[in-house]
Amino acid sequence: MCGIVGFIGKSNALHFVIPALYRLEYRGYDSAGISVIHNGRVFVAKKKGKISALTTYLSEVNFPSYANLGIGHTRWATHGEPSDYNAHPHTDSTGEISVIHNGIIENFLQIKNQLKHHSFVSETDTEVIPHLIEEEMKKGKDPETAFLDALEKIEGSYAIVMITSKDPNKIFCARKRSPLVVGIIDGVGYIVSSDIPSLVTFTKKVIPLDDDEVAIVSFDDVKFLKNRQRIYKQPIEIKWDIQEAEKGGYRHFMLKEIMEQPHVVEDTMHEILSVWDEIVVPKYSKILITACGTSFHAGAVGRIWFESIARKEVDIEYASELRYKDKDFQDSLIISISQSGETADTLEAVRIAKEKGAKVVGLVNVLGSSLSREADLVIHTNAGPEIGVAATKTFSAQLTALLLLALKLAGFQKSHKIVDELRRIPEKIDRFLSKNNVQDLAEEVATFKNALYLGRWISYPVAEEGALKLKEISYIHAEAYPSGEMKHGPIALISQDMLSVFVMPYDRIFKKTFSNLQEVIARKGKVISVITQGYENLLPAEVIKISIPQTDDLLSPFVSVIPLQLLSYHTAVYLGHDVDQPRNLAKSVTVE
Ligand code: M6R
Numbered sequence: 001m002c003g004i005v006g007f008i009g010k011s012n013a014l015h016f017v018i019p020a021l022y023r024l025e026y027r028g029y030d031s032a033g034i035s036v037i038h039n040g041r042v043f044v045a046k047k048k049g050k051i052s053a054l055t056t057y058l059s060e061v062n063f064p065s066y067a068n069l070g071i072g073h074t075r076w077a078t079h080g081e082p083s084d085y086n087a088h089p090h091t092d093s094t095g096e097i098s099v100i101h102n103g104i105i106e107n108f109l110q111i112k113n114q115l116k117h118h119s120f121v122s123e124t125d126t127e128v129i130p131h132l133i134e135e136e137m138k139k140g141k142d143p144e145t146a147f148l149d150a151l152e153k154i155e156g157s158y159a160i161v162m163i164t165s166k167d168p169n170k171i172f173c174a175r176k177r178s179p180l181v182v183g184i185i186d187g188v189g190y191i192v193s194s195d196i197p198s199l200v201t202f203t204k205k206v207i208p209l210d211d212d213e214v215a216i217v218s219f220d221d222v223k224f225l226k227n228r229q230r231i232y233k234q235p236i237e238i239k240w241d242i243q244e245a246e247k248g249g250y251r252h253f254m255l256k257e258i259m260e261q262p263h264v265v266e267d268t269m270h271e272i273l274s275v276w277d278e279i280v281v282p283k284y285s286k287i288l289i290t291a292c293g294t295s296f297h298a299g300a301v302g303r304i305w306f307e308s309i310a311r312k313e314v315d316i317e318y319a320s321e322l323r324y325k326d327k328d329f330q331d332s333l334i335i336s337i338s339q340s341g342e343t344a345d346t347l348e349a350v351r352i353a354k355e356k357g358a359k360v361v362g363l364v365n366v367l368g369s370s371l372s373r374e375a376d377l378v379i380h381t382n383a384g385p386e387i388g389v390a391a392t393k394t395f396s397a398q399l400t401a402l403l404l405l406a407l408k409l410a411g412f413q414k415s416h417k418i419v420d421e422l423r424r425i426p427e428k429i430d431r432f433l434s435k436n437n438v439q440d441l442a443e444e445v446a447t448f449k450n451a452l453y454l455g456r457w458i459s460y461p462v463a464e465e466g467a468l469k470l471k472e473i474s475y476i477h478a479e480a481y482p483s484g485e486m487k488h489g490p491i492a493l494i495s496q497d498m499l500s501v502f503v504m505p506y507d508r509i510f511k512k513t514f515s516n517l518q519e520v521i522a523r524k525g526k527v528i529s530v531i532t533q534g535y536e537n538l539l540p541a542e543v544i545k546i547s548i549p550q551t552d553d554l555l556s557p558f559v560s561v562i563p564l565q566l567l568s569y570h571t572a573v574y575l576g577h578d579v580d581q582p583r584n585l586a587k588s589v590t591v592e
Pocket of ligand 1: 337338391
């Protein structure tokens with residue numbers, strides 16, 4: 001959840017560390033800090049707030065303006081409130097060791113107890129790491145040995161980066177269940193980072209670390225170790241363009257990413273169809289989908305496709321719950337969906353299932369991420385980098401991949417009529433995006449404190465996604481229900497103070513949803529409905545209508561989700577919220 005970066009090379013480290021921190025800010029933004037080695041000394045600067053607060057602070061204090069080696073951190077607090085003193089980097093008692101960390105050190109209290117003679121200045125779990133390394137160095141060990149020995153005393157998950165004036169020509173890195181990547185900048189040096197998207201402006205050549213690996217990065221070499229033995233790793237090429245990681249004239253990444261959806265569906269479809277005959281799904285007798293958040297909602301749509309198109313019985317579980325279930329995974333196919341490929345709960349669920357005999361298909365947007373390396377079969381959701389914390393275009397890419405996977409499981413050819421309809425989806429999304437009334441609704445939506453999102457069958461997971469979007473960036477409480485469930489309880493909430501958003505394309509179950517809408521109107525509830533163009537007149541006059549293009553019943557989520565994304569976007573903008581970096585959230589949730 002935190003973002004970490006380090007640079008070593010021929011250029012000024014600050015010119016890499018600060019821009020990379022801005023790129024990593026979507027992983028955490030409650031405090032930030034940097035550390036460099038200059039004239040043989042370790043310098044640290046850190047500040048509560050966003051990276052901009054740190055850069056302002058740097059311009060006010062006497063911090064070195066040039067260094068060939070530096071590290072930086074943007075924090076998403078776990079242990080200890082956001083504050084200057086809890087911000088990373090953390091140092092040892094001598095100030096000669098500086099450490100940044102992403103993850104959780106589970107035995108930090110025990111370590112603190114063992115190091116009673118050290119004085120700690122923060123409430124973080126991280127601070128024990130430089131002190132542990134200091135203890136090891138006091139025994140006469142060199143920094144590398146001290147670093148490796150300290151790692152053995154740490155329990156939990158971590159990506160750790162250390163610099164020390166005791167060996168000012170190296171960056172020491174370690175990974176255990178928290179992502180870390182080494183980027184090679186030819187002729188310049190090396191950059192280490194929490195994720196691949198943050199590196200696209202610097203290099204396309206990266207080497208992701210696997211669990212329990214260590215990288216000792218010097219000016220002209222990287223030494224990788226596993227179990228203290230040297231290993232050799234090959235770089236992979238990132239395919240993303242630099243422009244894809246920029247706002248491209250849009251006010252927010254989220255809006256840009258919403259607008260990109262027509263070509264994201266197209267690109268994902270194209271990529272999967274181009275390797276159609278090479279996709280060999282591992283053998284299985286059971287199928288289970290697992291994911292978190294938006295990816296879970298895409299999976300819930302996918303489940304309906306697997307059932308309707310491929311006639312397969314499919315279970316779905318939140319990844320954070322799956323690991324506690326007493327399931328037998330023998331002969332199971334796990335379909336695991338993740339934009340980042342680094343979500344800790346998803347990875348843990350996959351690992352447990354694999355240990356118990358499952359094969360894993362990973363639907364993943366970041367190639368080179370942990371899930372893409374651990375899955376038996378990878379299906380790439382070709383959405384490009386998604387920077388806005390609220391997932392939008394990756395949902396559409398995941399839908400595309402899941403629909404095609406359903407066709408594959410059904411044994412259909414790529415000439416199937418559903419593929420023909422899928423080919424028409426980008427134009428339909430485009431048509432909606434270029435002309436709609438959603439922005440006009442923001443002011444009214446912003447007056448509500450609570451909202452229900454309602455839909456049946458394939459529109460229910462879309463309603464769940466709509467409710468999640470409203471919650472996470474508008475901070476308006478929203479819950480989704482299958483609309484038929486409303487009369488079993490939630491209907492008690494209906495009044496003029498409750499907004500109900502009905503997702504009701506004109507499909508095979510429209511009439512049932514229509515009855516539920518009438519029940520809300522009869523109780524004076526405010527209703528917005530997402531309805532197929534041409535059928536608006538079926539609805540009572542007091543209902544606010546958002547018209548979406550007609551498509552096949554099974555494909556409606558591609559078009560019905562778009563107005564819900566826009567509704568939350570425009571409402572959040574109207575309310576003056578930070579759309580791309582909503583409070584308390586981070587893009588990649590790499591802690592369990
Ligand atoms: O990277 P992942 O797809 O594994 O992330 C899963 C969720 O954390 C993510 O979808 C989250 O719910 C989004 N912020 C929703 O907009």
